[in-house]
C-alpha cells in the first residue's frame with residue numbers, strides 16, 4: 001500500500017521531468033534556428049547582392065531615389081542560364097544583362113568553381129555602375145561558368161569557350177551585349193568565342209567581343225589596361241592629398257592580370273611595392289620589391305611559390321601597415337570580421353567588390369580612405385570601348401593617343417568623384433554610386449521608363 005501511494009507522484013514527477021527536458025531541448029533548438037535566421041538577416045551571411053541592395057538603400061535617402069526607380073535599378077534586364085558538358089559532367093553557365101539604359105550590355109566572362117548566380121548578378125550590377133561613372137555608352141553585364149579551368153586541358157578549355165557561345169550567341173552582338181575577359185579567361189578564350197559566334201552567324205563581327213588577340217582586332221593596350229588605370233587613379237589622388245609616390249608603400253593582394261600590371265605601372269611611377277601575393281603565398285621586402293625582376297622570373301612560371309624567394313602566409317598581406325593596400329584578387333576579402341585589423345591608410349579596390357558594405361562602415365570609422373572599385377578598375381572597360389570603336393570603324397588609332405585618352409577619361413572621373421560636394425559628408429564610394437546612378441536614372445527617365 002505504502003509503495004503504491006508513493007509511486008504515483010514519482011511516476012508523475014518523472015513524466016513531468018521528461019516533458020520539461022524535451023521541451024527545453026525543443027526551445028533551445030528553435031532559439032538556435034532563430035538566431036541563425038536573425039544573423040542571416042543581420043548580414044553575417046549576407047550575399048554579395050544583398051550587400052548591393054544595402055548600399056543602394058543607404059543611397060536612397062541621400063539622392064532621393066523613388067521606390068519605382070529602386071525597382072528599376074535592382075532588377076536585371078535579362079538573366080540567361082544553361083549547362084556546359086565536359087567529360088560527362090555538367091557545369092552551370094550564366095549571362096546577365098543588368099541594365100541597358102545607357103547602351104548595349106558590357107562585361108567580362110569568368111571561369112571559376114565559385115561562380116554562381118548571385119555573384120554574376122552583382123558583377124553585372126557593378127559593370128552598369130562603372131560604365132555609367134566613366135561616361136561610356138554601355139549598360140552593365142557579366143557572365144561566368146562554375147568550372148575550374150586549371151583542371152582542364154587546352155582542348156577542354158576551348159570546348160567550354162565554344163559551348164558558352166553556343167548557349168548564348170543570340171544574346172550577343174556589337175549593339176546588344178559585348179563580352180570580355182575576367183578572372184581565368186584571356187585573349188585566347190575571347191578568340192575561340194569570337195570564332196564560334198562568327199561560325200554560327202556566318203559573318204565576321206570583331207566588335208561583338210573585346211579583349212581579343214591583336215591579330216583578331218584586339219587593342220595593344222587592353223592586356224594591362226585595368227592595372228594601368230588603377231595606377232592613374234591612385235597617382236591622381238596621392239597628389240591631391242599632398243603625398244609623394246616615392247614615400248608611398250604599397251601591398252598588392254593577387255598577382256594575376258590586374259595585380260601584376262598594377263605593380264608594374266606603380267613601380268614605374270616610383271611607388272615602393274613592399275608586398276605582393278597570390279593563391280600560393282606572399283613575397284615581402286621592407287625596402288621595396290624589384291617588380292621588373294619578379295615579372296621577368298615569372299615569365300615561364302605560374303605562381304609566386306615557384307620563384308626563388310621566401311614565401312610567407314598570404315593572409316598577412318591584408319594587415320600590413322602600408323600606405324596603400326590594393327586587393328586585386330576576388331570579392332569579399334575585407335569583411336566585418338577582419339576590417340578592424342586593416343592598418344593601411346588607403347584601400348585601392350582593384351578587384352570587383354573586395355569590401356563588404358559592413359566593412360565599409362568600419363573602415364570609414366577608422367578614417368581609411370577607400371577608393372572604390374567602380375572607379376579604380378574601370379581602365380579595362382575603357383580600353384575595351386576603344387577596341388569596340390576601332391572594330392566598328394574598321395580603323396586603328398595610335399597607342400600613344402589611346403593612352404592619353406585613357407588618362408583623360410580616368411582623371412576626369414576621379415576629379416568628378418573627389419571634388420563633388422557630397423564628399424564633404426560621405427565616403428568616395430557613396431559619391432561614385434550617386435554620380436553613376438543619377439546618369440542611369442536620367443537615361444531611364446528620357447526613355448520614359450520612370451518619372
Ligand code: NAD
Nearest residue numbers: 183184226254255256257258278279328329351352377380
Ligand atoms: P586573375 O585570375 O588573372 O588573377 C587573380 C589573382 O588572385 C591570381 O594571382 C590568384 O592566385 C590570386 N588570388 C586568388 N585568391 C587569392 C588569395 N586568397 N590571396 C591572394 N591572392 C589570391 O584575375 P584578374 O583578371 O587579375 O582579376 C582580378 C580581379 O579584378 C577580379 O575581381 C576581377 O573581376 C577584377 N577585374 C578584372 C579586370 C580585367 O581586366 N581582368 C577588369 C576589372 C576588374
